[in-house]
Amino acid sequence: TGGLMPSHPQSLSVTGEFGHVYEQQYAVALFNSVRFEIEGGGGPQSQLLHRKNPLEDRSIFSGGLFQYLEENKRWRNRFVFVADTYNISFYENKVAHERSLRPKGTINCAGYKALTSMEEYLELINTSLPGIKAKVGSGQFVKCATQFPLILWHPYARHHYFCVLTEKEQKKWHAVLQDCVRHSNNGLSEECRVQTPAFTDAMRLHRQAQGHYGTWDMMCGGPPQILANLVMETLHPELRNLIGPRLKGKIQQRQRNWMLISEAVYKQVLSQTQAQYEALVQACEVQTSRLDTVLRTDMDQIITSKEHVSGKIRALVLPRAGQLLRGSVQPFLSSILEALMEPTSRGFSEVRDVFFRELVEVSKNTLNGGGKDKLAEHMEKISMLAFHPVKMQSCYEKVEQLNLEGLQQRFDVSSPSVFIQRAQILMREQMDNAVYTFEHLLHQSLEGKVQGGEDLCKTIHCCQDRVLKKYDYDSSTVRKKFFKEALLQIIIPYMLKQLSPSFHLDLPRFQELIFEDFSQFILVENVFEEVVLQSVTKDIMMAVKEAAVQKKHNLYRDSMILTNSDPNLHLLGENPSVDWATQFRGGNEEPEGALGGGGQSSRRRRQVVSMIQLDEMGPLPYESCLEVPGVDFIPEEGEIEEVEVKAKEPKEQKTPTEPDSPDSVQEICYHSKPVVEMMVSASEEDLALLTNGTGTLTLEDGKEEEVTLITTVVEEMHRKSPQWMSAPQEVNEQLVETGSPYQEAEGGLQEKGEAAIEGKGEEDEAAIKNAIQEIEIAVQEEDGERITQCAVDSDAELAPPLVDSSPSGHDDGGFQPPTNEALNEGKAQPILDALKTEDTVVDPGEVVVVLEPGDTALHNK
Numbered sequence: 001t002g003g004l005m006p007s008h009p010q011s012l013s014v015t016g017e018f019g020h021v022y023e024q025q026y027a028v029a030l031f032n033s034v035r036f037e038i039e040g041g042g043g044p045q046s047q048l049l050h051r052k053n054p055l056e057d058r059s060i061f062s063g064g065l066f067q068y069l070e071e072n073k074r075w076r077n078r079f080v081f082v083a084d085t086y087n088i089s090f091y092e093n094k095v096a097h098e099r100s101l102r103p104k105g106t107i108n109c110a111g112y113k114a115l116t117s118m119e120e121y122l123e124l125i126n127t128s129l130p131g132i133k134a135k136v137g138s139g140q141f142v143k144c145a146t147q148f149p150l151i152l153w154h155p156y157a158r159h160h161y162f163c164v165l166t167e168k169e170q171k172k173w174h175a176v177l178q179d180c181v182r183h184s185n186n187g188l189s190e191e192c193r194v195q196t197p198a199f200t201d202a203m204r205l206h207r208q209a210q211g212h213y214g215t216w217d218m219m220c221g222g223p224p225q226i227l228a229n230l231v232m233e234t235l236h237p238e239l240r241n242l243i244g245p246r247l248k249g250k251i252q253q254r255q256r257n258w259m260l261i262s263e264a265v266y267k268q269v270l271s272q273t274q275a276q277y278e279a280l281v282q283a284c285e286v287q288t289s290r291l292d293t294v295l296r297t298d299m300d301q302i303i304t305s306k307e308h309v310s311g312k313i314r315a316l317v318l319p320r321a322g323q324l325l326r327g328s329v330q331p332f333l334s335s336i337l338e339a340l341m342e343p344t345s346r347g348f349s350e351v352r353d354v355f356f357r358e359l360v361e362v363s364k365n366t367l368n369g370g371g372k373d374k375l376a377e378h379m380e381k382i383s384m385l386a387f388h389p390v391k392m393q394s395c396y397e398k399v400e401q402l403n404l405e406g407l408q409q410r411f412d413v414s415s416p417s418v419f420i421q422r423a424q425i426l427m428r429e430q431m432d433n434a435v436y437t438f439e440h441l442l443h444q445s446l447e448g449k450v451q452g453g454e455d456l457c458k459t460i461h462c463c464q465d466r467v468l469k470k471y472d473y474d475s476s477t478v479r480k481k482f483f484k485e486a487l488l489q490i491i492i493p494y495m496l497k498q499l500s501p502s503f504h505l506d507l508p509r510f511q512e513l514i515f516e517d518f519s520q521f522i523l524v525e526n527v528f529e530e531v532v533l534q535s536v537t538k539d540i541m542m543a544v545k546e547a548a549v550q551k552k553h554n555l556y557r558d559s560m561i562l563t564n565s566d567p568n569l570h571l572l573g574e575n576p577s578v579d580w581a582t583q584f585r586g587g588n589e590e591p592e593g594a595l596g597g598g599g600q601s602s603r604r605r606r607q608v609v610s611m612i613q614l615d616e617m618g619p620l621p622y623e624s625c626l627e628v629p630g631v632d633f634i635p636e637e638g639e640i641e642e643v644e645v646k647a648k649e650p651k652e653q654k655t656p657t658e659p660d661s662p663d664s665v666q667e668i669c670y671h672s673k674p675v676v677e678m679m680v681s682a683s684e685e686d687l688a689l690l691t692n693g694t695g696t697l698t699l700e701d702g703k704e705e706e707v708t709l710i711t712t713v714v715e716e717m718h719r720k721s722p723q724w725m726s727a728p729q730e731v732n733e734q735l736v737e738t739g740s741p742y743q744e745a746e747g748g749l750q751e752k753g754e755a756a757i758e759g760k761g762e763e764d765e766a767a768i769k770n771a772i773q774e775i776e777i778a779v780q781e782e783d784g785e786r787i788t789q790c791a792v793d794s795d796a797e798l799a800p801p802l803v804d805s806s807p808s809g810h811d812d813g814g815f816q817p818p819t820n821e822a823l824n825e826g827k828a829q830p831i832l833d834a835l836k837t838e839d840t841v842v843d844p845g846e847v848v849v850v851l852e853p854g855d856t857a858l859h860n861k
Contacts, residue, residue: 014231015276017209022202024523026284027291029198031302031521034295036193046477047470048433049440051577055084055387061176061609062097065090065150068142068161075145075163078104082176086183107152107160110184110221111229114177115151116170118144124153129244129258150174155218156232156266159259172390176609179389182396185220186425194288195281199223203230205525208500210234213493214412227273232266239265295521306522309513313524314531317503321535324498329491329536332407333543339404340486341479344423345553347398348475351431352468354395358382359438359464367457372446375456376580383439383580384608386432395431399423404490411494419486426478430471436577438467443578476556480544487540488533495532503528 060082067078067090078090081097089103097103115121144163148170152160164170188196203226207216218229243261247254295302362378385391402423404416441463446456507524514522548555 014234015227015273018202018206018227018230019276019280021206022198022280023284024520025202025205025526026194026198027287027520028523028526029194029201030288030291031295032197033193034292035299035303038299046433046474048430048467048474049437050429050433051436054384054432054436055608056577058084058384058387059607060084060086060179060387060389062094062607063173064094065162065164065173066145068163080162082180086180088177088180108184108221108225109152109177109180110225111157111218112152112154112181112184114174114181115153116149116174118142118149118151121149121151121153125255125259128262129240129247129255150177152177156229156236156262158263172609175389175393178396179387179392182421182424185421187220187422188223198284199226201526206230208493208496213497215414215418215489215493217414217417219418224270224274224277227277228266228270231269231273235265235269236262291520294517298518301515302518302521305514305518306527309510309522309524310527310531312513313507313510313527314534316506317499317528317531318535320502321495321499321532324495325536325539328498329495330539332410333487333539336404336407336411336487336490337483337543337547339407340402340419340483341547341553343399343402344479344482345555346401347395347423347427348430348479349554350395350398351392351427351434352471352475354391355385355431355434355471356464356468358385359460363457363460366460367454372456375460379439379442379578379580382435383577385435386428387608390609392428392431395427396424399427407490411490412497413490418489422486423482426482430475430478433474434467434471437470438463439578441466472554473556476548476554479553480548480555483544483547484540487543488536491536491540492529492533495536496529499532 062079062081065078065080066075068075077093079092079094079097080088080090081103082088086109088107088109089097090105091097091101091103113124115124142161144161146163146165148164148167150162150164150170150173152162162173164173188199190196203219207213207230218233219226221229239261240258244258247257249257359382362375362382365378366375399420402416402420404413404419407413408415442460445459445463507528510524510527511519547553
């Protein structure tokens with residue numbers, strides 16, 4: 001494919017023809033823009049405030065995903081970051097992102113589809129090559145490492161494969177990916193009043209010249225991407241028919257090879273259209289100054305000339321258009337409108353309900369206490385409610401039920417996805433407008449006032465009612481406008497397709513009626529479309545007005561106009577966004593979900609979706625935003641069954657004798673009393689004084705201390721592996737040198753040590769010998785099972801944690817076993833195997849004692 005594209009005439013011819021049409025439409029769009037600027041116009045004024053840059057200093061989501069790498073056919077863990085541009089970037093790990101390193105890759109989701117099953121994916125790729133259909137489970141070339149895949153499919157570009165560990169994670173990431181696709185497919189910016197209409201009109205006229213009328217699913221992304229899709233629309237079938245029969249190998253291998261070829265061709269086409277579009281725009285902008293001067297000088301004459309030509313064309317077209325309208329369009333208007341209005345109205349109603357529920361939750365928490373600090377915490381979350389894909393998912397799902405079945409073929413509508421995504425974008429905008437307006441109204445009400453729980457709750461309810469009233473009006477206005485535009489997008493292409501052949505030969509003669517100086521601003525093709533549009537507009541307006549009367553759609557009548565209901569509100573919109581954390585919480589706390597990096601700026605970005613949990617449930621283990629399994633956990637194709645079998649093996653239960661927590665009364669008392677640990681060289685006389693549990697012991701500095709409890713403790717030693725062995729004499733020497741208590745064995749051995757010391761004076765030496773022997777036997781019995789478990793791997797955990805110690809070196813992955821990092825220097829480890837060798841007589845002078853005042857057990861003896 002490397003030498004195929006540059007010499008292929010299809011790519012150059014398509015972009016060349018489009019470039020010629022674009023230059024013509026650029027002058028027409030400039031004329032319409034200047035005319036609108038001079039004459040003015042517009043619909044009813046919005047009641048809600050509009051936020052100009054809602055995602056400033058924000059990111060959408062980030063977390064860990066497993067990604068399938070085509071290069072080595074392996075699954076690898078990646079840190080995925082979704083920025084405010086909705087481009088998906090994936091890094092080696094989170095540290096690489098925080099250091100602003102270059103990502104491993106970036107995905108622009110325009111034109112993609114987010115899938116959650118291999119069945120859906122195979123249905124799409126089976127149409128890529130004619131006569132080749134693979135079945136699910138028939139050795140597909142991508143075998144998912146888990147049961148929860150996430151796939152980004154594109155008809156031309158590279159496919160991306162991800163997976164997660166839980167169904168909850170899959171739903172969450174699917175909502176995020178769908179939001180990325182939805183945003184990227186939103187279309188061109190309406191702020192470009194010349195380039196955007198010039199491009200869309202040129203694209204529509206070019207496709208109509210090729211016989212393609214109606215909506216187009218690949219009209220998504222930026223202009224270079226749309227141009228590349230336009231080229232591939234013709235080039236892709238030609239390459240498939242040329243290369244497809246020559247592909248060899250199994251079904252999966254042929255599909256893989258074809259996908260690689262398609263990706264390579266699309267990359268080259270996209271690089272060409274990028275350069276060609278930039279050159280085209282630059283050439284048109286050079287002429288802008290000259291054209292603008294002509295327009296502002298001769299605007300009246302240009303308008304008069306256009307009206308004259310429009311009248312001639314109207315007289316020719318209207319009779320035929322009226323007949324077509326009455327026979328083939330009007331009978332279907334009500335059914336088309338009903339199919340659009342039902343799911344759309346449910347979606348906007350759900351937006352209102354979600355907004356209302358969030359505010360009710362704020363009111364409850366404020367009433368229960370917390371004041372402005374708690375209010376600021378909740379407002380920080382609500383401020384980005386419209387861009388939270390999971391919380392908005394219920395709204396989006398309502399619109400996804402839109403179905404034009406039975407009407408698509410008649411009116412040449414490829415799919416309802418164009419209307420669904422447009423409605424979802426409008427719903428998100430209305431939600432953000434409502435939230436933004438509520439923020440400013442509430443901030444204005446709270447500014448400079450000290451309010452308690454009930455007063456604060458009343459203020460919230462007052463602002464809430466005002467915003468909901470404004471939302472109802474704006475929602476009605478936006479929906480009616482959407483219905484009109486959708487009807488035009490469905491009906492106008494159908495009528496043009498039916499009328500164009502009849503007037504194709506008659507239209508060129510009307511070009512002679514236009515002055516040559518004005519010919520670049522008045523094109524007969526555009527005037528013809530405007531006449532057809534005017535012929536059907538009246539019927540569409542009447543259909544929408546009749547639907548507004550029905551209460552089930554919750555639409556305001558056109559006569560219901562709210563004017564100056566809140567004249568000072570739009571002055572608040574000129575103020576910057578409210579920073580709740582700074583003004584009401586002191587600004588010292590780091591916002592939840594803040595992330596660093598992601599660009600040249602070192603500022604911390606607040607994340608819209610910091611954590612997603614189901615109600616009344618804690619975070620599931622190994623969630624992508626909490627704990628990400630290590631790379632080694634993901635098996636290859638042949639290892640999946642083995643891992644599943646191992647996962648089903650039950651874990652060995654701990655015995656009740658293991659003192660993992662201070663549950664016993666004795667251990668609780670031990671932790672609650674002050675302990676003085678001393679290493680002394682006790683003589684037989686000293687031991688004789690302490691036989692009754694109390695006595696006085698002379699220390700090295702000459703001071704005498706009263707001792708009420710003596711505990712003999714076995715020292716814990718560091719060990720490197722279960723195979724390490726030491727002689728008993730070495731163990732005894734280390735016990736004397738370190739003097740750290742063996743706390744885990746204390747509960748079972750304390751009474752034995754006390755009995756040995758409480759014997760009669762003449763039997764001290766024999767009693768101590770017997771006590772030491774019993775200690776060794778007890779340690780062997782207690783730790784026998786743990787030694788067996790620890791002998792599996794030299795890197796495994798050597799002993800259970802101490803009762804008063806905290807876990808260290810915890811692996812976020814959750815799958816890798818603890819390593820020797822837990823054996824921190826200075827923390828004693830239990831001696832296990834060293835006490836198993838042989839019995840040894842210990843000198844009583846080397847016994848280590850712990851002096852612990854205040855023990856009532858010995859006083860009672």
